[in-house]
Amino acid sequence: MAKYKPKNILITGAAGFIASHVANRLVRNYLEYRIIVLDKLDYCSNLKNLDPSRSFPNFKFVEGDVCSPDLVKYILDTENIDTIMHFAAQTHVDNSFGNSFEFIKNNVYGTCVLLEACKVFGKIKRFVHVSTDEVYGETDENAAVGNHEASQLLPTNPYSASKAGAEMLVMAYGRSYDLPVIITRGNNVYGPHQFPEKLVPKFILLAMNGKPLPIHGDGSNVRSYLYCEDVAEAFEIVLHRGEVGHVYNVGTDEEKRVLDVATDICRLFSLDPSQTIKFVENRPFNDQRYFLDTQKLKKLGWSERTKWENGLRKTMEWYLRNFDWWGDVSAALLSHPRMLSCHIIEKDHPNAGGNSDQDRMGCDEEEPISVPKSRL
Structure with missing residues (x-):
């Protein structure tokens, strides 16, 4: 297979976790x-994620939104x-239940x-x-073979529906206009730089502070986790050989x-899981399992290199060194964060006048959690 050699690559969302x-x-x-x-530098993006690249002559950063046609064309x-x-x-499923319009705008319209x-x-x-992987919907608990690339798309939440919709547009433009498209569908990713609304960094930061780890439902939901460098x-490989x-x-x-x-994160911090884990109300719908068949990618020469135990320890060590990477993340560490539905209440807003952090952010969740330096 001939190796594709690009010259000028545009990476969207590059100050975010995986893309960085x-x-x-x-x-x-x-x-x-x-x-x-x-990158438009949304709440879950951080220019510091790109620090390793900023001194290279082949790197250029543009602040802006993919939803801006004039900027993209320029x-x-x-x-x-x-x-x-x-x-x-x-990308955060919990947020999609609280503000599906923003997901449709970013994920579908932005792609269009x-x-x-x-x-x-x-x-x-x-x-x-x-x-x-969420575009496939829920995998049967007893399935021995994962979803393959030709499996039916059956999204079950606003986030995965928006991603499936974006995929349909990509495929349609590929067929209608011969646009040379390639699509990837990935498992959960974890590692350094991830915004702590996601499960692994959230639990690590909470454990660092000796706070309970909130689990939606009974914790039996199954996921697969890939370390960020393996995904990169x-x-x-997909870029060059796909x-x-x-x-x-x-x-x-x-x-x-x-x-x-x-439980694994509790053990890393020498915490008793029975005393640290807290079961909370489940989200409106929570797929029991996602499972992928990855043989097609492996045939291109890719394989997972980082085992869970090693990747989790690397991630923990990074957050111990960089606990303040994201600044105040108290809203993200709540049991049911709604980052996109939280907003600053203006002085002339009819609900203005409250003094608490929750009032100022327009949220009514439980007590915010911080990570003081004294715990590290």
């Missing part, structure tokens, strides 16, 4: 590529983009803006669209219950 690891890897490993990254033209890796999206710009531009040679390598018009699952065969994740 991909961007840093490509900038470092391919000095002959120009890497242009676009970047494609002025930077002579030939490759797009589209990571930008709202990019696709339409590519159609008009006419010079794109690869469009790698990043999706999720997968995208490197076949246009194809879908690639990015995942691991190792599965863990949410309860197991919490």
Whole structure:
């Protein structure tokens, strides 16, 4: 299989978690590529995630939104983009229950803006669209074989529905306009730089502070977790060896219950799981299991390198050193965070006048949690 060689790559959402690891890897490993990254610096993005790349001459950062057609067209033209890796999206399932409109806007409309710009531009040679295993919906608990790339899409929550909708647009533009598209669908990812609304960093920060680890429902839900650097390598391989018009699952065969994740983190901090884990109300719908068949990606030469125990320890050590990376994350550490539905109440707002942090953020959740330096 001929190896694709890009020249000018646009990575959207690159100050976020997964995309920053991909961007840093490509900038470092391919000095002959120009890497242009676009990010609107939302609450879950951080320019510090891109610090390893900022001194390289082949790196350029643009602050902006994929939902801006004029900006996207301008970047494609002025930077002579030939490759797009589209990571930008709202990704936290809990938030999608609280503000599905924002998910449709970012994930569906934002993708459509990019696709339409590519159609008009006419010079794109690869469009790698990043999706999720959640588009398949719930995998049967007893299934011995995971969902493969041709499995039916049956999303069950607003987030996964928005990602499935975006995928349909990508496929349609590929067929209608011969846009050279590739789609990936990935398992959960964990590691350094991840915003702590997600399970692993959230539990690590709570455990660092001696706070309870809240588990939705009974903790029996099963997920698969991939370390961020392994995922970055997968995208490197898909970029260079992936076949246009194809879908690639990015995942691991190792599965863990949410309860197991919490227990493993308790042990890392020498905490008693029976005293630390707290079961809370489940979210409106919580898929019991996602399970992927990843043989297609493995045939391209990729394999998981980082075992869960090693990756979890690396992640814990990073957060111990960088506990203040994200600043005040108290709203994200709540049992049921709603980051997108929280808002600053203006002085002339009819509900203004409250003095608590919850009033100022427009949230009515339980007591916020901080991570004081004294605990570290």
